[in-house]
Amino acid sequence: MPDPLVIVCGVDRDAVLATGEAVATANPRTVLVAHDLRRLGEGVVTRAVHREGRWTTTALELAHGCVSCTLREDLLPLLLELADDDGVGRVVLLLDPGMEPEPVCEALAHVVPDGGNGPVTEALDLVGVVAVLDGERWLDDAGSDDALADRGLALTEDDDRTVAQIVVGHAEFADVLVVVGGPEPWERVRRDAVLARLAPQARRLDAAGVDAIPDVTPVLAELHPDTRCGVPDDPHGPLLRGQPPLTRDVGVSLLHVGLRRPFHPQRLHEAFDVLLTGTVRVRGRVWVASRPEHALWIESAGGGLQIGMAGRWLADSLAWDDVDEVRRASASLRWDERWGDREQQLVVLLHDAEPADVVAALDLALLTDDELALGEDAWRAFPDPFGLSHTDPCDELEGPAVPVENRGEQA
Template identity: 90%
Template sequence: MPDPLVIVCGVDRDAVLATGEAVATADPRTVLVAHDLRRLGEGVVTRAVRRDGRWSVTALELAHGCISCTLREDLLPLLLALAADPDVGRVVLLLDPGMEPEPVCEALAHVVPDGGEGPVTDVLGLVGVVAVLDGPTWLDDAGSDEALADRGLALTEDDDRTVAQIVVGHAEFADVLVVVGAPDPWERVRRDAVLARLAPQARRLDVVSAAAGVPDVTPVLAELHPDARRGVPDDPHGPLLRGQPPLARDVGVSLLHVGLRRPFHPERLHEAFDVLLTGTVRVRGRVWVASRPEHALWIESAGGGLQIGMAGRWLADSLAWDDVDELRRASASLRWDDRWGDREQQLVVLVHDAEPAEIVAALDLALLTDSEIAAGEDVWRTYADPFGISHTDPCDELEGPVVPVENRGEQT
């Protein structure tokens, strides 16, 4: 059986470190691994490893200055070496505050490092992902449009992500939430309502403060929900309501599921983003845009930050039918429309300070009208498309299934 691996993420370095050290204190054979990426743009990464209660720190030079190269050239080989060491019983990976756990887990499961015979998860079983959240500020951060650079968390000069994208991504992908501190009672109720809809299967530990002590999370990881994520990314064509979250409105917080059966006009959808990015914590799902009738787009927002990506072809394009697994073919068959095939709009919107009816109305206005539908796909392809072109990355073997084409880091 592979040795256990735990990933801890969060924007507070001290609280993340305290969480990892609590695990190491409970099990002396635990090794902590952390990379400080604050100088990544300069091509310098600091790696720290804690064994037997002592830290060793190494400065690394990376020619490309990117996260993917950090993973491939240093982290993955290091984890393989630790897995082969009989004196190591558990590895806890502490992510830099600017890192998101999903692409890291994707690399651990699918990238074969130099000198390895398989991916890291063949020899280190990922037990789960722990997200450390700042209780008093998390909800404000989750709905904001503040840039990572303004918080000093950007990894490079051109890192245009928002704080919301990081803190929401941490919480949504986690199996355990360590919530440090608490806001006033009303804001705590609202925050808890948001977390119940964002990460319905995650276990939670409430901690007074990191300085007061963080408990060992390994007993909680041993009792996760049977369907817990455990580092497995969502399929962009899979169910959007993972974990059966509550749909009823509570203290102004609601989860809105929108399903529509006609394409969006690209420019009117772009205009609707003003509504989608106001008073919402999360918007995610697959959309059908008239100017790209063969391609499914993936929309994912957090607060005022929005990413749009390519999610492959619709199965209505017969060329794609044999390129997907049986589960997707079965799901598409159940929803198949005689005219449109599997093409549809499927969005989930987590609302905390907006009126759901206004969001539905904005999306309805972005759909093609009857006369535009009648004009046909040849005309649709001529519509101006504001979404840009596909992004290419020199290290794209570490990318997930969705290739980003746009990131709007500000609220418009």
């Protein structure tokens, strides 16, 4: 049976390290692996391995200063080497604060390094992802538009992600939340209400401080059967994972929006001002009139927004045979005679905004009856800020346009 692999993430290096050391102290034959990416832009990464009570550090020079090179050239081969070592009983991977667990898990499951016979997850059993949260400031960070660079957490000079994107992504993807410290009682209640809706299946451990973080392995052994354990969500799968509370509590609410007509691209863009104010998370797939064959994936955290492609709608017959049976069955259940599977599906987690304001902004972004009657050929000519060339931030600035993939400030 493969040895267990645990991933620990968080923006506090000391807290992440303390979590790993607690596992190593309670479980002999545990190896801790960490990569310090603070000099990534210079093409230098420091690898640290803790084994049998001592740390060994190695400075690595990469041909290209990027996270993917670190994974492919060093981390993945190292994990496969540890998997073959009879003296190793458990591996704990401590992520750099600027790293997100989801792409790491994708690499562990799908990338075969040079000389390997398969991906890491065939050699090690990924039993869970642990997110270490700063209990006192997590909610403020989750709703902010502060840049990673302002906290010294950006991996490269062009890393324009926000702190909210990191801390929300950590919590949402985790199977276990270790919450270190806490704010005043009222803010604690609000924070807990947000976490209950953001990560409803995650187990929770509270620690008074970094020096009081417990061993997480007993909790990892008792996770919910449907816990993700490192498996990313399908962009065309259910958006309400784990049956989160849908009632409003201490001003925190989870809004599910399902609509059956396309958005006008320019008006949807303008609606982002509302979607990015007073919200922790917006995620889902949208149907934009100017590109009727393609589903767009929208994901925000605080004031940061990412927009990407989520493949083709199955209403485009060319895509029907390219997806699995689960998606075909799901689309068939919701099929509309006119629009097929095309629809708006968004989930909005609000902590300081009114659901009615969000619904009103999205309703105004939909095509009117007159616009709808123009037909798809006319829709394609609508001004589209989601095209391949778009100036970001959204001001009339001089200079070349750039693709919209990640935006570190409000639209």
